[in-house]
Amino acid sequence: DTGVSQNPRHKITKRGQNVTFRCDPISEHNRLYWYRQTLGQGPEFLTYFQNEAQLEKSRLLSDRFSAERPKGSFSTLEIQRTEQGDSAMYLCASSFGQNYGYTFGSGTRLTVV
Amino acid sequence: GQNIDQPTEMTATEGAIVQINCTYQTSGFNGLFWYQQHAGEAPTFLSYNVLDGLEEKGRFSSFLSRSKGYSYLLLKELQMKDSASYLCAVPDTGGFKTIFGAGTRLFVKA
Numbered sequence: 001d002t003g004v005s006q007n008p009r010h011k012i013t014k015r016g017q018n019v020t021f022r023c024d025p026i027s028e029h030n031r032l033y034w035y036r037q038t039l040g041q042g043p044e045f046l047t048y049f050q051n052e053a054q055l056e057k058s059r060l061l062s063d064r065f066s067a068e069r070p071k072g073s074f075s076t077l078e079i080q081r082t083e084q085g086d087s088a089m090y091l092c093a094s095s096f097g098q099n100y101g102y103t104f105g106s107g108t109r110l111t112v113v
Numbered sequence: 114g115q116n117i118d119q120p121t122e123m124t125a126t127e128g129a130i131v132q133i134n135c136t137y138q139t140s141g142f143n144g145l146f147w148y149q150q151h152a153g154e155a156p157t158f159l160s161y162n163v164l165d166g167l168e169e170k171g172r173f174s175s176f177l178s179r180s181k182g183y184s185y186l187l188l189k190e191l192q193m194k195d196s197a198s199y200l201c202a203v204p205d206t207g208g209f210k211t212i213f214g215a216g217t218r219l220f221v222k223a
Binding site: 033098107 | 117143144146148154155156157158161163200202204208209210211212213214215216
């Protein structure tokens with residue numbers, strides 16, 4: 001297993017465009033998380049999947065954000081009508097359970113211009 | 114709710130020992146994590162404490178006091194490659210996520 005894979009690594013988009021990111025977790029992990037991180041801050045929770053079920057979403061996640069995890073395998077995070085404030089590193093992580101550490105992917109750095 | 118406090122920055126000298134503190138306020142408690150994050154990279158898991166006391170893992174040790182809501186990460190024999198951010202994190206007892214502090218940026222100088 002090569003760990004958690006995210007792509008693209010970098011994305012530059014114009015304000016108002018839609019973007020989609022992909023995450024492939026460690027295959028044995030049934031828990032998948034999306035976080036967002038800006039400079040000088042810790043990762044901020046966005047959403048959580050257990051297998052294919054989305055069990056928790058942050059109240060900070062506006063209706064422009066949607067995530068899926070079809071068949072409990074890879075996951076996608078889509079941002080519609082991007083805004084400059086969406087510029088951040090988007091991190092995906094997977095784990096065996098809440099009391100196990102996360103394995104993070106390398107992240108997707110989004111820049112909205 | 115939950116709140117995590119840790120110093121913003123610290124500087125230490127190569128070969129020395131440094132202690133990075135973390136205080137937390139939680140409505141329940143389900144353990145505490147430390148992660149290391151080099152600039153431009155993803156966080157990597159360092160340690161997990163659920164019981165009081167010190168747990169040692171090579172040059173890194175992590176301490177927990179549940180009654181004081183306090184933890185620290187101890188780094189010995191500092192190396193230049195230890196320059197990174199160190200994130201303190203606690204599982205959310207009301208949900209499924211882990212809540213991260215803002216991190217402590219450690220600068221190791223020669």
